Amino acid sequence: MDGELTFEEIYSAFHPKILRYLARLAGEQEAEDLAQETFVKVHRALENFRGESQLSTWLYRIATNTAMDKLRSPSFQRIAQLRPSDDSIEGDQAGGVDWAVLVKEGKPLVEKQLIREEMNDCIRGYVEKLPETYRAVLALSEYEGLKNNEIAEILGVTLDTVKIRLHRARAKLKEELETNCEIHWIEEIPCSVMHPIK
Structure with missing residues (x-):
């Protein structure tokens, strides 16, 4: 990455969008934790981002993979079954x-x-x-x-x-x-x- 945006700037610009997306994908109860996990991964991988795709695309890919891993995990499946329905x-x-x-x-x-x-x-x-x-x-x-x-x-x-x-x-x-x-x-x-x- 060319140092165009710092992690703080990326977080500030994209956190609300990523949080909203994760809430729609995994539910509001999971969204905040998933967003936090997503941005931890972004922070760790930011220096390796080469701009081969748009920054937003890269962020959504990380968020999607993070959510999918959670949704498919056996522990999440068990918890989801125990939750009361709306x-x-x-x-x-x-x-x-x-x-x-x-x-x-x-x-x-x-x-x-x-x-x-x-x-x-x-x-x-x-x-x-x-x-x-x-x-x-x-x-x-x-x-x-x-x-x-x-x-x-x-x-x-x-x-x-x-x-x-x-x-x-x-x-x-x-x-x-x-x-x-x-x-x-x-x-x-x-x-x-x-x-x-x-």
Whole structure:
């Protein structure tokens, strides 16, 4: 590396993006630890980075490999099975908001916000159930806005493999959502499978 960016500058510029990506890939409970592990690896390998790929591509590759190793580990599989599902949390209290009180008080747009929250929770739940290879391509493509050739480089697969995984992931997710989630139109804005309404 030509010394263009210090580790501190890289961390400052990319930590929020990498953390967000890892949360989508492995879940919010794991994201902070995975981000820390990712940047430890980046720090150790930074002097060997030759610029043969974009810095962001290199960082996402390290983050992806770190997450995949964790997701595939037997210890993670055991812990994941013991975790309570989101369904065990009372919906009315989700996110610290008492929706029943707000609806009774007639707060404006509360009903629409509640529908959005329910849809987003449902979408997130089914995204998390996808195989990790599908979650990775979806997160990199739809959330991080990377091009297919960049995704192929990050994941170490061919461009055709990325296209196939994206197609299958979207088809599987669409099928699950149509069957199991009530997708609504709010003010003519569809609840997108990839971009949950904020």
